[in-house]
Structures are given as C-alpha cells and as structure tokens.
Amino acid sequence: MMLKRLLPHKTQMLVLLRPGFLVGLAILLGSLALAIFPAAFAPFEPNAFNYSALKQPPSFEHWFGTDNLGRDTLSRVIWAYSVNMQMAFVATIFALVIGVTVGALVGYYGGIADAIFGRCVDAIITFPFLVLVIAVVAVLGPGLTNMYIAITLVGWVYYARLMRAEIMGQMANDYAAAGKVMGYSDRRIIFRHLLPNAITPVIVYWMTDMALAILLGSSLGYLGLGAQPPQAEWGVLIAEGRNFITTAWWLSLMPGIAIVLTGLGFSLVGDGLADLMRPRG
Amino acid sequence: MSSISYFISRLLQIIPTFLIVMVIIFMLVRALPGDPAIAMADAKATAEQLEQIRQRLGLNEPIWVQFGLFVKNTLTGNLGDSILLKAPVTEVIFERLPASGFLALYSVLFSLLIAGPLAFVAALNRNGWIDITIRSAFQIGLSTPVFYIGLILLTFLAAKMRWFPVGGYGATFWEHMHHLLLPALTVALYTSAIIMRNLRSSVIEVVDAEYVQFARAKGLPEHIILGRHVLRNALISTVTLLGLSIGNLMSGTLVTETVFAVPGVGRLMLDAIFARDYPLIQGLTLTFAVLVSIIFLLTDMIQAMLDPRLRVS
Amino acid sequence: MTETKTDFGTCPRLLEVSNLSTSFSAGTKQLRAVDDVSFHVNEGEVLGIVGESGSGKSITLRSIIGLSRRYGQVSGEVNWQGNNLVTMPERDLRKIRGKDIAMIFQEPMSSLNPLLTVGLQIGENLTEHTDLDKRGRKNRAIELLEMVGIPDAVNRLNDYPHQFSGGMRQRVMIAIALASNPKLLLADEPTTALDVTIQKQILKLILDLSKDLGMAVILVTHDLGVAAQTCDRLAVMYGGKLVETGNTREVLRAPQHRYTMGLLKSVPENIEPRTQLYSLPGTPPSLLNLPLGCAFAPRCAHAVDECSRAKPPLVGDAHQVACFNPVNQGQTPIGAA
Numbered sequence: 034m035m036l037k038r039l040l041p042h043k044t045q046m047l048v049l050l051r052p053g054f055l056v057g058l059a060i061l062l063g064s065l066a067l068a069i070f071p072a073a074f075a076p077f078e079p080n081a082f083n084y085s086a087l088k089q090p091p092s093f094e095h096w097f098g099t100d101n102l103g104r105d106t107l108s109r110v111i112w113a114y115s116v117n118m119q120m121a122f123v124a125t126i127f128a129l130v131i132g133v134t135v136g137a138l139v140g141y142y143g144g145i146a147d148a149i150f151g152r153c154v155d156a157i158i159t160f161p162f163l164v165l166v167i168a169v170v171a172v173l174g175p176g177l178t179n180m181y182i183a184i185t186l187v188g189w190v191y192y193a194r195l196m197r198a199e200i201m202g203q204m205a206n207d208y209a210a211a212g213k214v215m216g217y218s219d220r221r222i223i224f225r226h227l228l229p230n231a232i233t234p235v236i237v238y239w240m241t242d243m244a245l246a247i248l249l250g251s252s253l254g255y256l257g258l259g260a261q262p263p264q265a266e267w268g269v270l271i272a273e274g275r276n277f278i279t280t281a282w283w284l285s286l287m288p289g290i291a292i293v294l295t296g297l298g299f300s301l302v303g304d305g306l307a308d309l310m311r312p313r314g
Numbered sequence: 315m316s317s318i319s320y321f322i323s324r325l326l327q328i329i330p331t332f333l334i335v336m337v338i339i340f341m342l343v344r345a346l347p348g349d350p351a352i353a354m355a356d357a358k359a360t361a362e363q364l365e366q367i368r369q370r371l372g373l374n375e376p377i378w379v380q381f382g383l384f385v386k387n388t389l390t391g392n393l394g395d396s397i398l399l400k401a402p403v404t405e406v407i408f409e410r411l412p413a414s415g416f417l418a419l420y421s422v423l424f425s426l427l428i429a430g431p432l433a434f435v436a437a438l439n440r441n442g443w444i445d446i447t448i449r450s451a452f453q454i455g456l457s458t459p460v461f462y463i464g465l466i467l468l469t470f471l472a473a474k475m476r477w478f479p480v481g482g483y484g485a486t487f488w489e490h491m492h493h494l495l496l497p498a499l500t501v502a503l504y505t506s507a508i509i510m511r512n513l514r515s516s517v518i519e520v521v522d523a524e525y526v527q528f529a530r531a532k533g534l535p536e537h538i539i540l541g542r543h544v545l546r547n548a549l550i551s552t553v554t555l556l557g558l559s560i561g562n563l564m565s566g567t568l569v570t571e572t573v574f575a576v577p578g579v580g581r582l583m584l585d586a587i588f589a590r591d592y593p594l595i596q597g598l599t600l601t602f603a604v605l606v607s608i609i610f611l612l613t614d615m616i617q618a619m620l621d622p623r624l625r626v627s
Numbered sequence: 628m629t630e631t632k633t634d635f636g637t638c639p640r641l642l643e644v645s646n647l648s649t650s651f652s653a654g655t656k657q658l659r660a661v662d663d664v665s666f667h668v669n670e671g672e673v674l675g676i677v678g679e680s681g682s683g684k685s686i687t688l689r690s691i692i693g694l695s696r697r698y699g700q701v702s703g704e705v706n707w708q709g710n711n712l713v714t715m716p717e718r719d720l721r722k723i724r725g726k727d728i729a730m731i732f733q734e735p736m737s738s739l740n741p742l743l744t745v746g747l748q749i750g751e752n753l754t755e756h757t758d759l760d761k762r763g764r765k766n767r768a769i770e771l772l773e774m775v776g777i778p779d780a781v782n783r784l785n786d787y788p789h790q791f792s793g794g795m796r797q798r799v800m801i802a803i804a805l806a807s808n809p810k811l812l813l814a815d816e817p818t819t820a821l822d823v824t825i826q827k828q829i830l831k832l833i834l835d836l837s838k839d840l841g842m843a844v845i846l847v848t849h850d851l852g853v854a855a856q857t858c859d860r861l862a863v864m865y866g867g868k869l870v871e872t873g874n875t876r877e878v879l880r881a882p883q884h885r886y887t888m889g890l891l892k893s894v895p896e897n898i899e900p901r902t903q904l905y906s907l908p909g910t911p912p913s914l915l916n917l918p919l920g921c922a923f924a925p926r927c928a929h930a931v932d933e934c935s936r937a938k939p940p941l942v943g944d945a946h947q948v949a950c951f952n953p954v955n956q957g958q959t960p961i962g963a964a
Binding site for chain 3: 523524525527528529530531532533534535538542543546547550620621622623
C-alpha cells in the first residue's frame with residue numbers, strides 16, 4: 034500500500050527509459066557486480082608482486098598499468114569496489130534513519146523542540162561539511178569506522194531538515210487533521226499517514242547523497258583520514274600513487290576513473306528518480 | 315538608514331546560532347577520552363604546564379563555568395598554544411589565512427567566469443545540443459572529487475609540461491597568481507559545477523519571466539533585454555548560490571591546499587590532525603565557522619543592495 | 628452600460644489578421660494554440676476577444692507582435708500598414724512593437740521588472756522609440772503617469788514597482804505602453820488580477836484613453852461582462868478557433884453559437900436574484916487532444932452528427948458564426964420570458 038503511493042503516474046515512468054537513467058543504472062549494476070564478485074573480474078591477484086613488471090604504463094595486458102611492486106592497478110581498483118560501494122550505503126543509511134525520525138518528530142510536534150532544532154541546523158550548516166567531518170575524525174581518530182560515524186553525526190541534519198519541511202507541508206493537508214479528529218495516536222499519524230507521503234524527496238536526496246558519500250569517502254581516504262593503507266580503497270590507491278606522479282602518473286590517475294564513473298552512476302540514477310517523483314511530472 | 319538596521323538585525327540573528335557553534339566546538343575536545351588538559355598539551359608538558367592549562371580551561375569548575383570560560387577566552391582571542399608550532403593558535407592561524415583567502419577569492423573569480431557564461435549559453439539554448447553538452451560536462455564535474463581534479467592538473471600541467479610550479483605560494487602578488495592558478499582552477503571546476511546547475515535553471519526562470527516578455531513587447535533591443543532585464547535578475551540568484559556554496563568552496567580549498575602544498579589554513583588543519591594538535595584543531599574549526607558566517611552576512615548585504623524589495627523593511 | 632457605441636464599420640481597417648495559426652511542440656505532440664484565426668480591427672475601435680482560459684486568446688495576442696515566435700511556429704498573415712508582421716524580421720518588428728502596437732499584460736505584479744525604477748521602465752521605452760533627450764523623457768514620463776491617474780507623479784519616478792498597489796501598478800504598465808502614442812493597444816486580461824472596484828477604474832481608463840488618443844484596443848478577457856461593457860465588437864474564441872464574431876450589441880442580443888449562449892447565460896448580471904447560476908457543463912478541451920470535429924461538440928447539448936465529423940467554418944457577413952446547428956434567430960438568449 035505504501036509502495037503504491039510512492040509510485041508515480043504511468044506516463045511519468047517513461048523517464049526511466051531515458052538514456053541518462055539507463056546509463057546510470059548500467060553503471061550501478063556493473064559496480065555492484067564488481068563489488069560482490071571482484072575475483073571474477075580482476076585479471077590478476079590484487080596483491081601479487083611481480084618484480085619483472087614494475088611501474089609499467091597502461092598496456093593491453095595491464096589496462097591501468099602496474100605499481101612500484103608490480104601489482105596490477107586495475108585488479109586493485111576492482112578489489113576496492115567492495116569498500117567504496119559499501120561507503121555509499123553505510124555512510125548514508127544511519128544518517129537517513131536518524132534524520133527522518135528526528136525530522137518527522139520535530140516537524141509534527143513543532144514548538145520548543147522545533148525552535149531548538151532550527152538553531153542547531155543553523156549552527157551545523159555554519160561549518161563547511163568537510164571541516165566538521167574532519168574535526169570529528171580528529172577526535173575519534175582516523176579509520177573507516179570512525180569516518181562513518183563522523184559522516185553520520187554531521188549528515189543526519191540534512192535529512193532531518195528536509196523531512197521536517199516535508200512533514201510540515203503534509204500537515205497542511207486535510208487528511209492529517211482528519212486523523213487527529215478520528216483519535217488516532219500521534220505515532221500512527223506520523224508513521225502511517227504522514228511519513229509515506231513525505232518521504233519521496235528524502236529518498237531522492239538519498240541517491241545524490243550516496244554519490245557524495247563516495248566522493249567524500251575517497252577524499253578522506255586520500256587525506257589519510259578514512260580507510261587505512263594496506264586496504265585497497267580508491268582514495269588510498271591514489272594517495273599511494275601520489276609519490277610517483279612524475280614517473281608513473283597512472284598509479285594516481287587511473288583509480289580516479291572508478292570514482293568518477295561510480296559517482297556518475299549514482300547521480301544519473303538520482304536525477305532520473307528526481308524527475309520521476311516530482312509531483313507535476 | 316534602513317540598510318544599517320537590516321544589517322544589525324541580521325547580526326543579532328547570528329548570535330544564538332553562534333552560541334551553538336561554540337557548544338559544538340567546546341564539546342569536540344571534551345569528547346576526547348581522558349583528561350582534556352593532557353590532550354591540549356604537549357606530550358612532554360610538565361605538571362606545572364598542565365596545571366596552567368587546567369586553570370585556563372577551568373577544568374576544576376562545573377561544566378557550564380568551563381563553557382563560559384571557553385566563550386570568554388574565544389572572544390578575547392585566547393585560544394591557547396599550538397602544540398605543533400609552539401606558538402599562540404591565533405597567531406598561527408592569522409599567518410596562514412592570507413594564502414587561503416587568496417586561493418578562495420581566486421577560485422570564486424574562476425567559478426564565476428566558468429559557470430556564469432556557460433549557464434547563460436545553456437539556458438538560452440535550452441535542450442539544444444549545446445545545453446546537453448554543457449550539462450553532461452558538469453554532470454561529470456560533479457562526480458569528480460576535488461583532489462582528483464587537482465591531481466590531473468598537477469600531473470599534466472605542472473609535472474609534465476612544467477608550465478606551473480608543483481606547489482607553494484610564492485612571495486609577490488604575481489607569484490601568488492602563478493602559483494595558485496592551478497589550485498584555484500581545481501576548486502573552481504568543482505564549485506562551478508554546483509553553481510552552474512542551479513544558475514541555469516534560475517536563468518531559465520528569468521528569461522521566461524513576464525517582465526522580460528513585457529520588455530520585449532516594448533520593442534527593446536535584445537542586448538538591453540539581456541543586459542538590463544535578464545542579467546541583473548540572474549545576478550541575484552548567482553550571489554545567493556555563491557553564498558550557499560561557500561561551504562563547498564572551503565571544503566574544496568582545504569583539499570586542494572593539501573594536493574598543491576599551499577601553506578593555508580586547510581593544510582594546517584590536516585597537519586594539526588595528524589599531530590593531534592587539539593588547540594589548533596579547535597581554533598581552526600572556529601575560524602572556518604566564523605568565515606562562513608561572515609560570507610553569509612555579506613551575501614545578505616549584497617542581495618539587499620541588488621534587490622530593492624529587500625531594502626524596505 | 629447604456630452608452631451608445633459608435634459604428635466603426637465604416638472606419639478604415641487598422642489591423643487585418645488572416646489565417647493565423649500558432650503551434651508549440653510539446654514532447655512528441657504538436658500543440659495548436661491558435662488555429663486558423665482571422666479577424667480585423669478598425670481604427671479607434673475596441674475589439675474584445677472572449678474565451679475561457681486555454682482557448683488561445685492570449686497566444687493570439689502575443690502572436691500578433693511576434694512574442695510567440697521564439698517558443699513555437701507562427702503562420703498566416705498579420706497585415707499592418709501593408710506589411711506582414713508574421714514574416715517581418717525581428718529587427719524591423721521591434722520598431723513597431725512598443726511604438727505603434729503596444730501591449731499590457733495580465734499580472735502587473737510580475738510584468739514590471741522588480742529591480743528597476745518605474746521612471747527607468749518608462750524611460751527605456753522612450754529612448755527606444757522617440758528622439759527625446761533625458762530631460763524630455765523625464766517630463767514625458769511624468770506626463771504619462773499623470774495621464775493614467777497616478778497622484779504625485781513627479782515624486783514617484785524613482786520608486787520601484789513593489790512600492791505601488793496592484794491597481795497603481797497596472798496604471799504604470801498602461802503608462803509604459805502609451806509612452807510613444809501607439810495606434811493599437813493589446814490588452815491581455817488587464818483587470819483579471821485586480822479587485823472588482825479597481826477593475827472598473829482600469830477599464831474606464833483604457834476606454835477614455837482609447838477615445839482621447841484615437842487608439843484602437845484589442846481587449847482579451849475571459850469575462851463576458853467586462854467585454855460587454857467595453858467593446859465595440861466581440862470575437863469569441865474556443866479551442867484555439869474563433870467561433871463567433873460581430874458587433875457587441877448584435878452578439879449579445881442574438882448569439883448564434885451555443886458556446887456564446889452558454890457564456891452569456893453564466894453572466895450573473897442578467898438574472899433574477901436567488902435563481903441558480905447557470906454554468907457551462909464540462910470543461911474546456913485540452914489543446915493537445917482536440918476532437919476531430921467542432922471543439923465544443925462534446926459539451927454541446929445541440930450537437931448534430933456533423934459536429935463530430937468536421938470543423939464548422941466561420942461564415943456570415945458582419946455577424947459570423949462557426950456552427951452547424953446555430954441558435955435560431957427568433958430564440959431569446961437570456962433566460963427571460
């Protein structure tokens with residue numbers, strides 16, 4: 034029943050046949066396949082040293098070249114897919130759940146809680162996003178888990194703000210008042226009636242946020258605050274290659290292709306969904 | 315004057331927000347496990363030095379007194395000493411601000427030069443192939459992390475072609491311009507992608523506005539319609555967008571400074587983190603928040619200047 | 628209104644529109660907003676184009692002075708002093724637009740540029756179409772504002788549109804339109820966005836100016852009452868086509884098209900108190916999905932077989948109608964008797 038309400042009109046579904054959306058979807062499915070079955074796609078063992086093929090430029094055998102230890106860069110990039118795809122989900126899902134809950138409650142009850150929430154939002158958006166995340170990582174210490182915590186601590190605000198606005202918009206509708214008159218509990222009104230109607234923009238934002246999470250995660254990896262070195266992660270791979278930028282540029286630049294491609298996949302699908310769920314089509 | 319009272323009312327609105335900003339920064343260090351005094355001091359600090367820090371932070375007092383002290387210390391510019399650089403935090407930050415400021419302004423200039431004309435061209439050729447090409451290019455730009463854009467420029471234009479230095483800041487104005495060109499371009503490519511996306515739709519909105527139709531019905535030449543009626547109105551949304559993307563711009567400069575080894579506050583922040591220099595981290599976080607607030611305020615003022623509707627209260 | 632109307636039938640023709648069509652592409656479909664419309668305006672005359680929203684009347688107006696060009700395809704002929712405005716290059720058309728043919732819009736709120744002073748918005752029109760110097764432009768601007776009844780005009784030139792009330796803004800727009808003494812004023816629902824009392828004032832202003840300046844007016848409105856009070860001749864539009872044209876008194880006394888009849892019945896002024904208001908059944912057709920035959924047929928109680936098969940042509944002499952089964956001459960229109 035909830036799903037039906039989320040689904041838009043039939044003619045709007047045509048958006049899903051647009052080339053942009055299809056390309057995005059293909060990239061995402063491909064990325065997912067690489068993340069789940071890296072061994073099936075990687076041409077080489079990611080950590081196999083090969084001293085006869087050190088720092089080789091991209092070739093037919095090694096598409097992305099090899100590093101200073103002779104490891105195949107493409108294989109390492111493919112093995113990194115699981116970490117980076119995981120980022121898109123893990124770094125956003127907790128922020129989504131917390132933000133939606135807080136936003137719905139604050140939007141529904143209003144009053145003093147809403148006023149305090151408003152000030153907190155103002156305060157948090159006064160920091161550049163990255164600066165606050167980095168500051169939290171500084172306190173918790175670098176690492177993947179702490180990075181997730183930091184992004185969640187800062188990111189939920191954006192979901193909550195969106196959710197609050199949507200809930201307040203929905204409350205202007207008659208059915209919310211009707212629910213109250215009929216004596217439904219607040220919980221029932223919020224989660225059964227208001228939430229399903231208000232969640233669409235949040236879901237759309239979630240898709241863009243996943244793209245951002247990949248960019249942010251790899252940036253923090255590059256800066257040395259996210260995933261830590263022996264782990265194959267795109268940002269980390271690029272940072273490792275940084276030392277060889279004059280002699281072996283491909284070590285740094287090739288892994289970036291994966292970031293751009295995956296980010297593009299998420300944002301193309303996100304745009305498609307946004308068009309699809311926009312109320313007036 | 316109404317614009318002064320407007321300015322003051324905006325300033326007053328910021329105070330409660332900033333109090334919460336202070337709470338967040340205050341909590342950052344208190345959230346560290348163990349004694350905050352040890353975190354805030356050099357590892358080799360003597361018991362005497364630790365006691366001094368405890369005194370300054372008021373660690374023996376209740377938490378709200380500590381917060382009061384923190385606010386007082388902040389307002390008087392007493393942010394403690396940097397562990398890494400062994401100098402007062404405020405001094406260190408002020409020393410590093412010019413490079414970051416230069417880079418930020420330089421980037422804004424580039425962003426406007428890139429996003430402005432392209433947004434216009436795209437909006438005026440809506441859904442034509444030019445529009446689609448521009449939008450696709452920016453779509454890719456939005457999916458590219460700043461550090462990666464920086465590395466590409468660094469590799470090819472600085473390391474390979476040797477047109478630009480690989481890092482640093484230089485000493486004179488023209489040296490700054492030369493050293494920071496690639497970093498500024500890096501930040502701008504990213505921020506202009508964000509600005510461009512929104513600017514295009516607001517230009518479209520303005521181009522189709524009734525007052526533009528009316529201007530056309532008056533028989534005005536196209537350059538006056540664009541220059542006087544479209545551009546001025548689109549400028550307001552540009553300023554708004556620039557103001558809103560200031561957070562992105564600062565995040566961008568922070569990363570870019572590390573890629574190009576620019577001696578600014580962004581790079582300092584990372585150095586501070588790896589050195590666990592908490593007084594400096596605290597001071598820098600505060601600095602970023604203050605800068606963003608100032609920019610927000612400036613944006614409001616410029617908007618009020620451009621839009622007569624905002625001037626009358 | 629009991630005022631006697633001058634007979635403009637003998638006046639020379641000022642504007643002659645023949646077979647004007649305007650279509651826009653909406654996705655894969657072609658949306659025909661104006662479909663083969665022909666009419667004329669005589670010098671000094673007030674012509675009303677009446678129809679529901681979406682009937683194509685505003686687009687007709689905009690197509691006359693080439694404002695629809697950049698959004699869609701316009702074909703047919705708009706004859707203005709021997710020139711065809713439809714094919715005239717933008718550069719030449721610009722010299723006529725705003726000078727000989729001026730236009731005012733529906734929303735005075737959004738049609739004036741919020742960032743520019745009223746003085747500048749009048750002045751730029753004068754810069755373009757007159758040889759007046761700065762001083763002369765200022766004096767003319769004051770004169771225009773006074774002419775449209777804005778009090779204290781001297782001190783209002785530096786004010787911005789938001790500092791005026793809705794009715795005053797519409798007066799400002801009229802002042803801008805009149806800046807270079809146009810021979811024809813195109814008024815697109817000029818009173819719709821205003822309060823009823825102010826509507827009357829603005830209409831009176833337009834009529835007075837038309838009379839004093841000898842300026843012809845095409846008044847587009849959805850309100851038959853407004854048209855009846857102001858216009859010398861009426862053209863009724865439905866689904867992008869003209870369905871009835873003629874002398875206002877003639878059309879109102881003996882409407883021949885069923886749609887005009889329906890419109891007339893739904894004007895509240897003509898009925899006894901406490902009787903139920905008549906309203907046309909159904910809704911206007913979507914321009915994307917026009918029926919094969921008469922666009923009004925699905926809503927018409929008197930449709931005959933032919934109506935769904937072919938589009939009725941506009942026939943007649945002074946009083947034209949496009950209907951296969953028109954109202955009989957003897958029938959009285961208004962629910963009287």
